Amino acid sequence: MALHSKWSGGKLIFYDGTTELAYIDQAANGGLKLPTVAYDANGAISLYSHTAVVTKGTAAALTLAAPTATTHDGVTITVVSSTAAAHTVTATTVGFNAGDAASDVGTFGGAIGDGFSFVAYQGEWYVLPGTNLNVTLA
Structure with missing residues (x-):
């Protein structure tokens, strides 16, 4: 790039x-x-540092591709909901916190303001400490 x-x-x-x-x-x-991007439909979250505001009124199904080691190291994304819906963010292939399929889906609790932040490092997505607000990883 x-x-x-x-x-x-x-x-x-x-x-x-x-x-x-x-x-x-x-x-x-x-x-x-950093830019703020509204996500108003199901789809993929872009792989660059930004704040993703989920604006879809019903539960959005968002996907997050696996980061490329070294290339994406340091990319930090915050996902926050501006609607009261149980959105999901699926980290394809690698999951969150190097958990693979055991922690590849973050499910929002359904309240406005639910969200979390994560950073890419060596091909994995790691949730930043203290940033998970009502999102269950499973």
Whole structure:
């Protein structure tokens, strides 16, 4: 993946040619901002650092491909629900916390604000400590 950058509206935007990956906003004291993406239908979660807000009114079935060792190391994704539904996030192949099929599905409890964050490292997805709010891994 080739990384590009450009200045636009007081922001230094980093992108891969089509998708905004992150930006630095001068107005926010130079803080690094990750994009927020709404997921309003069943489907795949993109493999770049971002906040995924699940906006589907009924239970969404989201999939997360296995990260590639080294290439995706450090990719951090937060998934949070803006609707009261029992969404699922399935980490295909590797599961969460190197658990394979024993922990490959995260099922949300059904409340607004349920969610969790995870990071890729060496081909696995690891849930970040203290970030799991009402999501059951099984």
